[in-house]
Amino acid sequence: MKLTGIEMRRIRMPLVAPFRTSFGTETERDVLLLRAVTDEAEGWGECVAMSDPLYSSEYVEAAADVLRRYLVPALAARPPAAATAVAPALQRFKGHRMAKAALETAVLDAELRGSGRSFARELGATRERVPCGVSVGIMDSVPALLDAVGGYLAQGYVRIKLKIEPGWDVAPVRAVRERFGDEVLLQVDANTAYTVGDAPLLAALDPFGLLLIEQPLDEEDVLGHVELSRRVRTPICLDESIVSARAAADAIRLGACSIINVKPGRVGGYLEARRIHDVCAANGIPVWCGGMLETGLGRAANVALAALPGFTLPGDTSASDRYFRTDVTAPFVLEDGHLPVPAGPGLGVEPIPEILAEITTASEWLPL
Numbered sequence: 205m206k207l208t209g210i211e212m213r214r215i216r217m218p219l220v221a222p223f224r225t226s227f228g229t230e231t232e233r234d235v236l237l238l239r240a241v242t243d244e245a246e247g248w249g250e251c252v253a254m255s256d257p258l259y260s261s262e263y264v265e266a267a268a269d270v271l272r273r274y275l276v277p278a279l280a281a282r283p284p285a286a287a288t289a290v291a292p293a294l295q296r297f298k299g300h301r302m303a304k305a306a307l308e309t310a311v312l313d314a315e316l317r318g319s320g321r322s323f324a325r326e327l328g329a330t331r332e333r334v335p336c337g338v339s340v341g342i343m344d345s346v347p348a349l350l351d352a353v354g355g356y357l358a359q360g361y362v363r364i365k366l367k368i369e370p371g372w373d374v375a376p377v378r379a380v381r382e383r384f385g386d387e388v389l390l391q392v393d394a395n396t397a398y399t400v401g402d403a404p405l406l407a408a409l410d411p412f413g414l415l416l417i418e419q420p421l422d423e424e425d426v427l428g429h430v431e432l433s434r435r436v437r438t439p440i441c442l443d444e445s446i447v448s449a450r451a452a453a454d455a456i457r458l459g460a461c462s463i464i465n466v467k468p469g470r471v472g473g474y475l476e477a478r479r480i481h482d483v484c485a486a487n488g489i490p491v492w493c494g495g496m497l498e499t500g501l502g503r504a505a506n507v508a509l510a511a512l513p514g515f516t517l518p519g520d521t522s523a524s525d526r527y528f529r530t531d532v533t534a535p536f537v538l539e540d541g542h543l544p545v546p547a548g549p550g551l552g553v554e555p556i557p558e559i560l561a562e563i564t565t566a567s568e569w570l571p572l
């Protein structure tokens with residue numbers, strides 16, 4: 205395989221409804237897509253960085269800049285014969301995992317399409333469909349939340365995740381339990397909004413039988429999570445803190461978490477995400493696949509990853525219409541609470557050219 209260039213394409217997709225978390229509110233998704241062109245095939249990678257550095261230090265403009273200035277030139281200097289050579293070629297540049305992940309994914313997709321292999325098979329998937337949860341943002345009122353949760357349950361989602369923050373935690377959880385019962389698989393995500401001093405407050409969630417509390421404390425506060433996991437019965441799950449397989453192994457060893465959310469963009473790509481899966485499987489730690497409001501391209505890869513055997517909890521791999529009225533690919537549609545794992549070469553889905561053209565705001569060709 206010979207890589208000839210990378211196209212960077214910015215697209216803008218309005219969300220069906222504002223999505224509020226403890227770090228901010230989003231109303232549209234500004235996405236950087238990469239198209240890797242090789243002598244054999246083309247592949248796509250979606251950068252999950254958000255518009256602003258609020259979920260993590262990365263943001264779309266910075267991802268575009270580092271790709272243009274450092275990452276793509278590094279591949280030009282050391283052209284990768286396979287996707288496994290991408291991460292080593294980029295290693296000397298610190299951080300920027302979401303940008304690196306997008307580049308590796310685009311090259312991997314091109315490689316797999318060129319040889320007729322699917323993402324799912326390449327990663328080691330063992331299932332043909334995956335159970336889907338949904339992430340429910342912070343709402344203006346409890347009645348509005350109950351309406352939203354009721355709607356998602358009616359659509360068939362098998363697990364509900366509530367975004368929480370100080371002032372929006374115990375009351376919404378109690379309200380959802382009272383309305384929908386104890387059988388609903390329910391978990392919460394704080395996106396780093398609490399401190400270890402909030403342990404008594406977070407322990408007040410224990411009676412509600414949650415699957416987990418996701419990333420209650422700052423991403424660097426690993427020892428705080430150790431302390432918290434001793435004082436709270438609900439299992440602690442880490443998201444933002446887990447930036448690599450090494451970070452996962454350390455957090456597990458320290459007892460900072462008993463569940464891990466895997467997001468390929470956050471950890472530098474799907475190959476590293478698979479390593480985290482393997483580390484967790486070796487330690488008996490369940491994993492599940494998070495979401496970053498991906499289009500159908502990123503969603504396809506996430507669904508493939510979520511089909512690996514260690515992904516024993518439903519992920520945030522929701523249907524396309526959870527976020528977008530029109531997806532850039534054929535939409536992912538919920539079937540009995542599940543999404544089918546694409547089986548075609550590479551990601552198994554392609555952007556629809558007319559839709560892609562309509563939502564593109566900028567494009568740039570970076571030759572190798």
Ligand SMILES: [Mg+2]
Pocket residue numbers: 393395418419443444465494
């Ligand atoms: Mg999270």
